[in-house]
Amino acid sequence: MKQETVRPAQAALVMATLLAGLWLLEVVDTLSGGALDAYGIEARELDGLPEIVTAPFLHAGFQHLASNSVPFGVLGFLILLSGVARWLLSSLASIVSSGLFAWALTPADTIVLGASGLIFGWLTYLIARGVWSRRPAQVLVGLAVLLVYGGLIWGVLPGAAGISWQAHLGGAVGGVLAAWLLHRRRPVPVTGSRVGQTSSW
Numbered sequence: 001m002k003q004e005t006v007r008p009a010q011a012a013l014v015m016a017t018l019l020a021g022l023w024l025l026e027v028v029d030t031l032s033g034g035a036l037d038a039y040g041i042e043a044r045e046l047d048g049l050p051e052i053v054t055a056p057f058l059h060a061g062f063q064h065l066a067s068n069s070v071p072f073g074v075l076g077f078l079i080l081l082s083g084v085a086r087w088l089l090s091s092l093a094s095i096v097s098s099g100l101f102a103w104a105l106t107p108a109d110t111i112v113l114g115a116s117g118l119i120f121g122w123l124t125y126l127i128a129r130g131v132w133s134r135r136p137a138q139v140l141v142g143l144a145v146l147l148v149y150g151g152l153i154w155g156v157l158p159g160a161a162g163i164s165w166q167a168h169l170g171g172a173v174g175g176v177l178a179a180w181l182l183h184r185r186r187p188v189p190v191t192g193s194r195v196g197q198t199s200s201w
Helices: 008-031 035-039 046-053 062-079 083-103 114-133 136-156 164-183
Strands: none
Touching: 008 035, 008 062, 046 083, 062 083, 062 114, 062 136, 083 114, 083 164, 114 136, 114 164, 136 164
16 A cells, blocks of 8 residues: 655644544533433444444543543554555554454443544554564554553453453454554565566566
8 A cells, every 4th residue: 555644743633633522522422411322332232233433432431531532642643644544444443343342242231432442453553563564663663652552452351340351352453454454565576588587677
């Protein structure tokens, strides 16, 4: 995929706008008595599958949203710098994978919502991207992200009640998959005038 970078100021503006939207949604949800929570993922219910695309933008209160805001802004910004297409594809892969894991593995009669699955996807994408691309800048970014946010990776394991490790695990898988699809090194085709001879062009 051709790399089309985004200027830092533009990336920052996009992420700031998205964050403002998340906070606005939480204000609306609070004023409506939690009416938007119905758009979270209802585990193991077929009619809960469409909410996979809405759940990442909703939160269970301002404290939940506040804990997600900084990593959401930082990690999303870092990916957006490498282009809108890569940002969209890595985000979509993380959201879908996170949502499916949450839907299938969470106990029934549970509503799952929050951006943490997407955040885990962005986290593992940034780390795995450098592994496959081997570009020095991307390797350094991956190492920096691992150093700062690496402790979050333990969130893919069962832990405290009320925290969806299932969504975290799914997001992490989606991020790695996106990095593999977008950045793995493909074999260079070899052409020649006859068998056993390669072109010098």
